[in-house]
Amino acid sequence: MKLLPKKIIGVRGGTNFTSLTINRTFIYANFIMIPIAFAAGISTQTDEINDTKYDVAEQQFIELLTIENLDKKLNELVQVNAFEAVLSMAICAAYQKGLGNPAAHRFVQRILYRINRLNLFWYDDLRHYTNERSPYLYKIRDQIETAWQEWELRKIDVDTLQKLDVKEALTERAAVDLDPPLSQESRYIREQMTEAGYRHLLAIGSFDGLVEGSRLSRILGGAANEVQCTLFRVLLEEYGNGRFSRKHSTYFAQMLTEFGMDTKPENYFDLVPWEVLACANHNFLLTECKRYFLRYNGGLTYFEVAGPSAYRNYLAAAQRLGLSDAAMGYWELHIREDERHGQWMLRDVALPLVEMYPEQAWELVLGYDLEKLMGDRAGSAVVQSIRATQQSILLVQT
Ligand SMILES: [Fe+2]
Numbered sequence: 009m010k011l012l013p014k015k016i017i018g019v020r021g022g023t024n025f026t027s028l029t030i031n032r033t034f035i036y037a038n039f040i041m042i043p044i045a046f047a048a049g050i051s052t053q054t055d056e057i058n059d060t061k062y063d064v065a066e067q068q069f070i071e072l073l074t075i076e077n078l079d080k081k082l083n084e085l086v087q088v089n090a091f092e093a094v095l096s097m098a099i100c101a102a103y104q105k106g107l108g109n110p111a112a113h114r115f116v117q118r119i120l121y122r123i124n125r126l127n128l129f130w131y132d133d134l135r136h137y138t139n140e141r142s143p144y145l146y147k148i149r150d151q152i153e154t155a156w157q158e159w160e161l162r163k164i165d166v167d168t169l170q171k172l173d174v175k176e177a178l179t180e181r182a183a184v185d186l187d188p189p190l191s192q193e194s195r196y197i198r199e200q201m202t203e204a205g206y207r208h209l210l211a212i213g214s215f216d217g218l219v220e221g222s223r224l225s226r227i228l229g230g231a232a233n234e235v236q237c238t239l240f241r242v243l244l245e246e247y248g249n250g251r252f253s254r255k256h257s258t259y260f261a262q263m264l265t266e267f268g269m270d271t272k273p274e275n276y277f278d279l280v281p282w283e284v285l286a287c288a289n290h291n292f293l294l295t296e297c298k299r300y301f302l303r304y305n306g307g308l309t310y311f312e313v314a315g316p317s318a319y320r321n322y323l324a325a326a327q328r329l330g331l332s333d334a335a336m337g338y339w340e341l342h343i344r345e346d347e348r349h350g351q352w353m354l355r356d357v358a359l360p361l362v363e364m365y366p367e368q369a370w371e372l373v374l375g376y377d378l379e380k381l382m383g384d385r386a387g388s389a390v391v392q393s394i395r396a397t398q399q400s401i402l403l404v405q406t
């Protein structure tokens with residue numbers, strides 16, 4: 009994720025997600041320096057015009073989300089046409105040429121996330137869910153997902169995947185991803201990330217860390233067997249076996265609290281790079297569509313197997329910075345638990361699914377590879393964002 013600062017920052021409160029107003033000029037959070045431009049690449053005049061246009065369209069969409077009887081009023085709402093025109097342009101700009109326009113990616117992923125998040129309950133005003141089953145929102149979601157997923161799939165050689173020995177392919181991949189060589193980005197985190205960079209990492213990480221396991225919960229119901237029970241076991245551990253104090257998200261909240269940061273889910277939404285949003289949205293797609301059950305479980309296998317190596321980087325950084333135990337507890341916990349979850353996912357979920365679905369088993373590898381691709385892309389974006397934040401601070405100090 010690439011957050012390139014254009015101007016510099018200060019300190020102010022967080023974001024109320026549901027009544028979000030976007031301010032690209034100055035965005036502050038407790039003790040966090042936040043770069044202003046969220047687009048990757050060098051900022052240009054054109055980018056700024058696009059940013060403004062996307063911000064206005066996002067506000068229009070936010071208004072639509074809470075209108076009573078939205079689907080019956082579509083013809084009379086002026087926001088609808090304006091929003092849809094920008095969305096169509098953004099989809100073209102993001103997916104029709106090469107890597108696409110970063111501001112367009114960001115806009116599209118944010119809109120998609122605003123629809124997807126209605127699948128979860130946030131313990132907020134019940135009126136926020138007024139349109140959770142709106143055909144109009146489904147239409148917008150499908151329009152985005154169709155173009156976006158085609159674009160993602162173009163990066164994968166599906167023909168080759170279909171010819172693989174799936175058990176062998178998964179086992180080999182998991183062995184490599186359990187303990188990969190240190191990348192340049194991992195070294196940066198371990199050796200150069202400052203405490204401000206660490207807080208920035210927590211702010212972005214809180215987007216998923218404070219609600220982790222939520223999407224897994226969406227695939228657990230249905231016929232009973234060993235695979236289902238293993239998935240339940242993973243979920244139970246993520247949820248602290250039903251004890252709030254042991255829930256993984258509680259450990260994440262404790263890390264935030266150590267720095268006086270906000271523990272409200274989505275508080276730092278504006279900091280989240282589109283590459284990270286894409287991981288969440290991809291997860292929503294796979295868990296809401298049972299047809300993608302194999303893909304999801306392939307992806308979760310990668311996620312649990314590869315987690316500890318990333319968390320070891322964050323832990324090493326926290327130890328180098330001399331932070332408290334509470335400021336790094338979540339990483340320590342996951343290094344232990346995700347090693348076990350990774351083994352469960354491979355041995356007791358993915359490999360048995362290969363036997364249950366021999367014809368479609370290659371979809372497990374597809375899910376695994378896509379999760380890795382998107383996860384690596386998100387990880388790079390996060391590191392770029394941290395670098396940008398640290399540079400912003402240096403600029404202020406000099
Ligand atoms: Fe966890």
Ligand SMILES: [Fe+2]
Nearest residue numbers: 312345346349
């Ligand atoms: Fe886990």
